[in-house]
Amino acid sequence: MTLSYHDVMTADLSPLADVSEAWKKMGDRFGELKTDYEKHVQGVLGNGNWQGLAYAAQQHNASATAFEYGAAKVEALAIASLLTDAHTELTRLQKAVKDLVHDAEAMDYKVNGSGKATYVGYDNLSEQERYTLHHDPDYPQLLADAHAKAQSWTDAITKAVKAVEDADQSVKRALARATSDVSADGTGFGGFNAQAVGDLATAGTPDSNTTTKTDGWVSEGDSEASGPGVGTSVTGPDTGAGKLGEAEAHADLGRASAEGSLTNGPMKLAGGAEVYAGAKGSAAGGITNEGLLGEVGGFAGGEASVKGRADAGPVGVYGRVETMAGGEAGVNAGIGLEGVSVGVEGFVGAKAGVSGGADIGGIGAGGTVEGWAGVGAEADATLGKGEDGKWTIGATVGAAVGLGxxxxxxxxxxxxxxxDTAGDAANAVGDMAGTVGDAVGGLF
Incomplete structure (x- = not known):
């Protein structure tokens, strides 16, 4: 929710300092718990009198617990620091708004509840003074100047309020990052964040989505991270869109993704990476004037992928590496004006695969190879048009009982x-024909 002028003027920021102190005490207490746990649990049981597989399992879990106590301390102290920075910064910016209003009012401008300034310097004039002013040849210019200055005050106040809003969003980003564990350390995704950053200037920066130029190259990038989280959604039916219904549920331990590109004229390099851990399931069905579609699927475990592509004019190459550990199952089928697709899959275990290909002038070919360790089978065939406008003809088949x-x-x-390629070729042929014609004409 965007902060209004009224929100900024009436906000009580003092609780931030009290909450910050409470989080600091919490962090210190987590540190004490870590020390006590390592001394009175890990230390006592690790005196050498207990050996064997049970001891090894207990020590593994105990180490994870001790790590989480330490991570909890880091996270709590980071939040305490962020709240302190937030109190300092938001108080300073709120004061800047109030100072602007005070200065405007001192110059006979009234600021209403939405932050708009109006000149009221003529309101206290006597009737005779008002009559004289209205008949002053410079009155229209004076009135115009008053309106212009009022707008300047309004613009300055709006800008100051926006600065508070930006700082507030920065605090929101920083706190969300501090409480999100997206690393695999300790007990894995979803624990306390041992990497939490307590500096607002660093942790509160917007997600990277920048464009820069270096020696003709233009770079763009974006990244995001979230987790843990649980949610469900159900939509449909939507008779207008022809959608029968869709249901989805997920329990995410964590997810993160990043992508970017470098472009220089006809040359472009692009890549991305994605990692996910958790469980999710979905089911959907639909019928429109373009065809029928039905699918159901589920996944539990972890997966990661890295992809890249390079283009130079009409020629491009691409590659992708994927890994998965867990279980998945799904069935899908569709038929319509833009193609046919059908597939079935079921697998428990681990996968690792690589795919690559090339295209010239918009026509491409590629292949995929995966190694499986587990039990499952999969078959898929596609002939149709995707959301990106490309037509695809493809098939995959795989099976494993142990290794496959x-x-x-x-x-x-x-x-x-x-x-586009055909048009460029036609232009090139036309240019060549023109050149040959000029040469022949020159002979005569």
Whole structure:
């Protein structure tokens, strides 16, 4: 929710200092608990009198518990520091807004409840003074100047309120990051954040989504992280869109992703990475004037992927590496004006695979190879048009009982890129014909 002028003027920021002190005490207490646990639990049981598999399992879990106590201390102290910084910064910016209002009022400008300034310097004039002013040849100019200065005060107050809003969003980002454990240390995703940063200037910066230029190269990037979280959603039916219904549920331990690109004229390098841990399931069905679609699927475990692509004019190459550990199952089928697709999958274990390919002028071909360690089978066939406008013909098949794998292929056609390539070729032929014609004409 965006902060209003009224919110900024009436906000009581003093509780931030009290809450910060409470979080600091909490962090110190977690540190004491860590010390006590290591001394009176790990230390006592690790005196050498207990050996064997049970001892090893207990010590492994005890180490994880001690780590989380330490991570809890780091997270709590980081939040305490962020709240202190937030109190200092928001108080300073709130005072800047109030000082602007005070200065405006001292210059006979009234500021209403929404932060708009109006000149009221003429309101206390006597009737004779008002009559004389209205008949002053410079009255229209004086009135225009008063309106212009009122707008300047309004703009300055609006800018100052926006500064408070920006700082408030910075605090929100910093606190969300401090309480989100997206690293695999300790007990893994979803514990206390041992990497929490307590500096607002560092932790509160916006998510990277920047564009810079270096020697003709233009870079763009974006990243995000979240977790843990649990949620469900149910939508439909939507007769207008032809959607019968969709249901989804997830229990995320954590997820993070990042992507970026470098562009210089016809050359472009792009890449991305994504990691997820948790469980999720979904089911959907729909019918429209373009066809029918139904799918159901579920996943529990962890997965990660890295992808990259390089383009130079009409020629491009791409590659992708994926890993998964856990279980998944799904069925999908669709038929319509833009193609046919059908697939079924079920797997428990671990996968690692690589895929790659190339395209020229909008027509491409690629392949996929995966190694499986587990039990499962999968088959998929596609002939249709994707959301990106590309047509795809492809199939994959795989199976494993212990060790196995999957192989697949795809052929893609990008109509837009094909048309662009054909247009460029036609222009090149036209230019060449013109050059030859000029040369022949020069002979005569």
């Amino acid at each position: 794998g999957e192989v697949g292929f795809e052929i893609t056609v990008d109509p837009g890129k094909v048309a």
